[in-house]
Amino acid sequence: MKKTFLALAMAALMSSSAMAGTKIGVSMALFDDNFLTVLRNGMIAQAKGMEGVELQVEDAQNDVAKQLDQIKNFAASGVAAIIVNPVDTSATQAMTDAAKAANIPLVYVNRQPINVDTLPDNQAFVASNEEESGTLETIEVCRLLKEAGKDNAQVYVMMGELSNQAAVQRTKDIHDVIANGKCAVTLNIIDEQTANWSRDQAQSLMTNWISAGKPFDAVIANNDEMAIGAIQAMKAANIDMKNVVVGGVDATQDALAAMQAGDLDATVFQDAAGQGAGALDAAIKLSKGEKVDKKVYIPFQLVTPANIDKFLKKN
Template sequence: MMKTFATAAAFCAVLAGTAHAEKIGVAMSLFDDNYLTVLRHNIQSHADALGVQVQMEDALGDIARQQSQIENFVASGVDGIIVMLVDADSGKAMSKIADQAGVPLVFVNMLPANMDKFPAKQAWVGSDEEQAGELQAAEVCKLMGGKGDALILMGQLGTTGQRGRTAAEERVFSNPPCDGIKILDQQTANWMRTPAMDLMTNWNTSGMKPQAVVANNDEMALGAIQALKSSGVDMKDVIVAGVDATQDALAAMKGGDLDVTVYQSAKGQGEGALDTVLKIAKGDSFEHKVTVPFELVTPANLDAYLKKN
């Protein structure tokens, strides 16, 4: 009988130890975004598979709101935090809050600005934004034959995605064999479809007739396509490129409207972020920076991506 009690006690201790690292707070910059929705769902489904409890919070694009969510997670005693930042420059403040409380923190997708070295219990899981811009711009250059006029739709200013992707696009178009491509204009549409549609409409109205529209993400590319088609532009006459390879974008590519996108693995980032924060919480070894590669998607390899994410 004593052996039975000892075995039961040991089993309960194991359960208690496991549960200790299984309450994770997740602060997302914005729920109402196609890619971030897929990212969020991948975190949730992976948590469900592992038996981990996650609490999801929507910052609604508000930095102060997100910082408050981090503070609330710490106060509620979570075992770890995952955060998709509203703004790259806000990362250091949130890093400091978690570090002072000794709570593991993993940034997902957006790398905090100027953070070359993370505190002991912190990490980042995401993708190299410049790689996305390079893959995208190089393919656009190839389709344009290295010359012509282009417009760039940028994401929210100050985010690592906007900075990295735009910098890479500019670099590709300013160097051989792509230096015959002229950037007519570049403006932000804040990652969103409707603002991109409005901006593209304004460009059309002003008389701009680009051979290519290069968007920092798929949502803006889709907005541009809507505006171009509404203006009577034949989509065979303009190259449109995005990033993320969302299902809507892949459908647009299958329909012949979108020419280029770059697959960003929401599954790889979401599962990687949860696995990393659990490793930190349990005291296991982990990498402070985990990079998930981008992949070029064109009509030639489209079928391989239709069921991803």
């Protein structure tokens, strides 16, 4: 009887340890963001289909110090792995160090850490290659301007958070397309400023640019939320959207609705749900001691009115 009881107790302990071994801590930069919500939901949906996998998802509320505390708390609680969507990609070394010190696998998702090329063996980065995003967007904007007969085009550029690698790279993509002769027209940047990925801030920024009175032919935004904010400002100023080319990145549902309405001309599909699922998959593999590529890329895809039907149900 004692042996039976002992065997049952050991089995229960092992079962409990197995369950604890599949708990994944997730720190998201911000819950209140359309794209990141899709990414988070993709991760949660993936976890629901996996037996014994439990996610503890927390909102860093765009606070670097709060996010670092979340990672340290995850490590102290003994999670099997940690997934981080970093608030500030230039502040990721401390996060890497905290996870390394606790010997807990860590996966960065969507936003590239500054130390991506020197990550420890049990850490990885899952996202899409940002060299594609701004490039696809800008080349399509150039094509549309050429089609409209605007060979010498004036353009405004809206940047995301300047501390964010994606914003830096997407803006660089725009300049590279111009510098490398990939643009079908001469593209002149009137001004470029950050609107911090925000629809409201983009609307205010676009209103200020419109008030300056300089003629412009296009707006290239680092993401869809800013593109939508710019569109709202232009419509409030009674600007005919048929006369302005607007580009964004992410292909969110709101952006696709704006495209269907004839306001947004181009966006780039970034598979948010796919990134979330891919990050969870990498975290679980690392927690089991399996090897994962340091960089796992999920391709970007250009979205236009011609192929929008393929993307309407993806996000």
